[in-house]
Amino acid sequence: MHRIGQGWDRHRLAAGRPCVLGGVDFRDCPVGPVGHSDGDALCHAVTDAVLGAAGLGDIGAMFPDTDPEWAGADSLELLRRAWARVAGAGWRLGNLDVTVIAEQPLLAPHRGEIAGNLAGVLGTAPRRIGIKGTRGEGLGPEGRGECVTAWAVVLLEREERRT
Ligand SMILES: [Zn+2]
Numbered sequence: 001m002h003r004i005g006q007g008w009d010r011h012r013l014a015a016g017r018p019c020v021l022g023g024v025d026f027r028d029c030p031v032g033p034v035g036h037s038d039g040d041a042l043c044h045a046v047t048d049a050v051l052g053a054a055g056l057g058d059i060g061a062m063f064p065d066t067d068p069e070w071a072g073a074d075s076l077e078l079l080r081r082a083w084a085r086v087a088g089a090g091w092r093l094g095n096l097d098v099t100v101i102a103e104q105p106l107l108a109p110h111r112g113e114i115a116g117n118l119a120g121v122l123g124t125a126p127r128r129i130g131i132k133g134t135r136g137e138g139l140g141p142e143g144r145g146e147c148v149t150a151w152a153v154v155l156l157e158r159e160e161r162r163t
Contacts, residue, residue, distance in 0.1 A: 005053025022114030026105035036065035040075035045150035094155035107133030
């Protein structure tokens with residue numbers, strides 16, 4: 001059995017904020033995402049995609065932004081917790097494809113590291129994970145450098161349960 005899921009997330013970028021995307025700390029980036037957690041839009045989109053595919057709700061329900069426990073949270077850890085629920089329901093990752101739209105940071109040099117981080121959390125091989133970075137070409141809030149937006153599409157696989 002296969003199930004597909006998609007996730008989308010966007011965070012405002014502000015000067016002087018730490019910039020963590022896909023669990024990679026872009027130390028040289030002058031701007032970073034604003035959020036209740038660490039604002040890692042990439043991890044948030046992936047979390048919503050895997051929860052959606054498994055029919056397990058969404059990241060907002062699982063980690064409410066009104067809950068002080070998740071203030072400044074490491075979003076790779078949030079993904080790890082969400083994936084534990086998904087894997088607990090018998091799902092494994094078929095493949096995951098992610099696109100990040102932002103003027104900065106430049107993702108390309110770190111695609112392998114991001115895929116490795118996600119693969120480690122999702123119990124799979126990095127070759128099953130695609131990471132793409134693109135820019136807004138001056139258009140929209142991404143193009144004006146106001147935000148980072150991430151899209152994720154995931155395919156989950158599970159053995160048919162025979163009753
Ligand atoms: Zn988010």
